[in-house]
């Protein structure tokens with residue numbers, strides 16, 4: 726049974742995603758767009774955060790106004806492309822703790838290879854937002870969610886700017902409880918594991934390493 730997927734079809738998101746896809750978009754603009762798209766995905770992904778009334782004074786009156794309940798959050802960046810996303814999301818939720826999971830994709834097997842993992846110790850008490858701009862084969866996302874669950878995480882949402890059906894199916898086959906929030910579901914993967922039409926290698930485009 727498939728798990729939950731939210732595609733953020735807002736025109737602003739779609740516009741910025743098209744600019745991100747454009748091969749002539751350079752690293753500076755690419756980082757800015759990825760950062761803005763992350764904020765817009767996070768806005769959607771955090772729609773169900775609970776609020777509680779807090780007593781405060783406006784310049785005019787005293788009253789009860791909604792503020793986020795003290796539920797703890799964690800943002801986990803899959804290195805390296807997820808780093809821009811975690812920096813961005815911290816502007817919205819500066820009190821969130823940040824973790825990092827380092828995985829790279831073996832170019833021959835396309836399987837994820839873990840080389841680093843550091844996540845908040847109290848992750849079991851936190852709502853976790855896992856950040857990876859590209860949900861392609863799904864191998865890295867599944868490996869990262871495995872790592873997070875082994876560390877005790879119980880509530881995980883995956884934010885990916887771009888995804889494909891293969892990746893979504895793979896994540897939900899292994900972790901049907903993980904909601905995926907994405908700006909678009911593209912057609913397919915090519916023989917090299919790249920998303921089509923896609924935007925190329927997100928890490929290289931973010932950091933100009935191509």
Ligand code: URA
Pocket residue numbers: 859861918919920921923924925926927928
């Ligand atoms: N990772 C990327 O950066 N791009 C893709 O198209 C697939 C995986």
